[in-house]
Amino acid sequence: MRQLIKKGWDMTVRHKYVLVLLFLYRLLWGFFLYRFVDSVVTPILARYPDSHPNSDATHLFLIEAQFRILKTDLVNEFLWLLGGLLLIRMVLTPLLNAGVYYSFHHATESGGTRVLFGMRQAWKPVALLYWLENGLILLPAIWLLPLAKDRFFSEPSLTNWLQGLLPYAAAWLALGFIIHLAFQFMQFGAVSREGIFKGLGLALSRALPLLGITLLMLGIGLAVSATAWAVSLFWSGFLAVALHQSFHFVRSLLKLWTSAAQYQVWVKTE
Numbered sequence: 001m002r003q004l005i006k007k008g009w010d011m012t013v014r015h016k017y018v019l020v021l022l023f024l025y026r027l028l029w030g031f032f033l034y035r036f037v038d039s040v041v042t043p044i045l046a047r048y049p050d051s052h053p054n055s056d057a058t059h060l061f062l063i064e065a066q067f068r069i070l071k072t073d074l075v076n077e078f079l080w081l082l083g084g085l086l087l088i089r090m091v092l093t094p095l096l097n098a099g100v101y102y103s104f105h106h107a108t109e110s111g112g113t114r115v116l117f118g119m120r121q122a123w124k125p126v127a128l129l130y131w132l133e134n135g136l137i138l139l140p141a142i143w144l145l146p147l148a149k150d151r152f153f154s155e156p157s158l159t160n161w162l163q164g165l166l167p168y169a170a171a172w173l174a175l176g177f178i179i180h181l182a183f184q185f186m187q188f189g190a191v192s193r194e195g196i197f198k199g200l201g202l203a204l205s206r207a208l209p210l211l212g213i214t215l216l217m218l219g220i221g222l223a224v225s226a227t228a229w230a231v232s233l234f235w236s237g238f239l240a241v242a243l244h245q246s247f248h249f250v251r252s253l254l255k256l257w258t259s260a261a262q263y264q265v266w267v268k269t270e
Contacts, residue, residue, distance in 0.1 A: 001212055008261030011107055015256060018100060018115050022252040030248060036085065040078055094130035098123040101191040104263045125190035133183040137176040144168055181210055188266045202266055210265050217258040224250055
């Protein structure tokens with residue numbers, strides 16, 4: 001496993017220019033998402049009667065908010081904007097994945113990385129697999145969301161409601177994790193033109209090393225996140241902002257390293 005991770009790191013270093021592209025992609029996505037959330041939340045918080053002398057002010061605020069959400073088209077604008085952002089992400093993410101995975105497969109060839117060429121050659125199957133993956137992951141929501149709604153009105157407290165939903169959320173998270181790994185190998189098979197079913201078969205036959213490497217890289221990512229969070233508690237101001245922005249680069253590095261290590265598992269089975 002150590003050798004596979006080392007080979008994944010070597011491939012990550014080879015794609016250092018792609019790392020910059022992924023960093024900018026994450027940074028811009030985070031910026032626009034933050035601006036969108038800020039444009040929605042800040043006006044609401046500005047109207048919240050935090051220190052109003054009338055004890056019924058908060059209740060009236062909630063009634064007004066419920067009326068504006070249910071009886072007006074105020075939410076439609078925000079839903080359209082959010083849907084547009086998600087649509088852009090659903091298009092750009094598989095495009096980048098296609099280029100990176102294609103370049104992984106041709107990393108031993110002369111001429112450096114082939115990300116842009118891979119985007120043109122492999123974006124269609126990778127995009128279809130990416131959309132199918134997200135559709136399968138979101139499919140349990142058809143059953144879980146009504147369940148959560150019913151339990152919200154039947155449980156005596158918010159704590160009981162959250163505790164009751166925790167097993168379902170954990171199972172959903174585990175299912176999404178397994179689906180993601182399977183489709184990751186199917187995308188490797190698509191860019192190599194060896195077939196998505198071969199990729200699925202390799203994911204099943206090499207499930208243990210695939211899970212081991214993925215969980216190990218996930219643990220490294222969590223450790224780095226915890227370290228950054230701990231440091232931000234002691235630093236404030238510009239240093240905290242700079243640390244937060246630089247963490248996008250670290251996340252991009254770990255994401256690319258994880259994908260490269262997973263690809264080494266796929267190559268090992270050929």
